[in-house]
Amino acid sequence: MLGLYFSGTGNSKYCIEKFLQEYDPKAEAFSIExxxxxxxxxxHKELVFSYPVQFSNLPKIVRDFVNQHQQIWRGKRIFVIATMGLFSGDGAGILARMLQQYGAVITGGLHLKMPDSISDEKALKRPIEENRLLVANAGKKAAEAARNTRKGTPPQDGIGPFCHLAGLFGQRLYFYNRTKHYTDKLKIDSSSCIGCGQCAAVCPMKNITVVDGSAKSGDQCTMCYRCISRCPQQCITLLGKRVVEQCRLERYL
Structure with missing residues (x-):
């Protein structure tokens, strides 16, 4: 088995690693970047694909990766892991259906609740101990799913028509445009930026550059929140107006 993932603040990387440690300790996981x-x-015939759900939908970077490599998916047996801050009816199902269109066989799906990664909104913020418990429970659930998958009874989270409806009417129908395109809404406060370049170094889209000692953003942001959670000056925002909490996974381990 081979693992592939997209991870913004570390949640999806952590979960796929926990799954693979139990399923096959020799298996490796690689970022889609x-x-x-x-x-x-x-x-590899067997794959496991892990990613964070955004508004009950796929991050644009994940959707583009799947489309760009559509010839690879035919005949692959794929287990899907979706990480999320809140309930997502078909977080795993949205990718499963897309892969099936390209000939993949979906073996199962897993939903894992993790700390919210939206650093500039208060809505889903939890105490640090609660986030640590979420991470620990997600690791246990991923390991249990791996054991069941190895036995031939993989979980089916997010797979099926009822899950599809829950995801569609839960968020996706109302927020589809949030993930349909890359966004140009990333904001960098030039008066606070020190030009350290950490944001540019972690951006998966190469959407940030440092010019004349200050970071500048383009119009290709995939809303992963890496830069916002990494900036030492907390001078980058996307959905909100100020950083509430930098949400890198290592805070909760």
């Missing part, structure tokens, strides 16, 4: 990943995927 790695250039050599498509070649590795061609060498």
């Amino acid at each position: 790695e250039e050599e990943l498509p070649k590795k995927m061609e060498q």
Whole structure:
């Protein structure tokens, strides 16, 4: 088995690693940003794909990756892991259906509740101990799912027509445009920016550059919140007006 993932603040990477540790300790997981990943995927029949749900939908970067490599998916047996801050009816199902269109066989799905990664909104913020418990429970659930998958009874979270309706009417129908395109709404306060370049270094879209000692953003943000959770000056925002909490996974381990 080979693991592939997209992870903003570390949630989805953590969960796929916990799954693979139990399923096959020799199996490796790679970010979809790695250039050599498509070649590795061609060498494996079984895949597990982990990613964060955004507004009950796929991050744009994940959708583009799937479309760009559509020839690889045919005949692959794929288990889908979706991480989320709140309930998502078909978080795993939205990717499962897309992969099935390209000939993949979906073996199951897993929903894992993790700390919210939206750093500039108060709505889903929890005490740090509660987030630590979420992470611990997600790790246990991922390991249990791996054991059941190995036995031939993988979980089916988010798979099926009722889950599809729950996801559609839960958020996706109302917020579809949030993830349909990359966004140009990332804001960097130039008066606070020190030009350290940490945001540019972690951006998966190469959407941030440092010019004349200050970071500048473009119009290709995939809303992963890496830069916002990394900035030492907390001078980057996206959905909100100020950073409430920097939500990197290591805070909760």
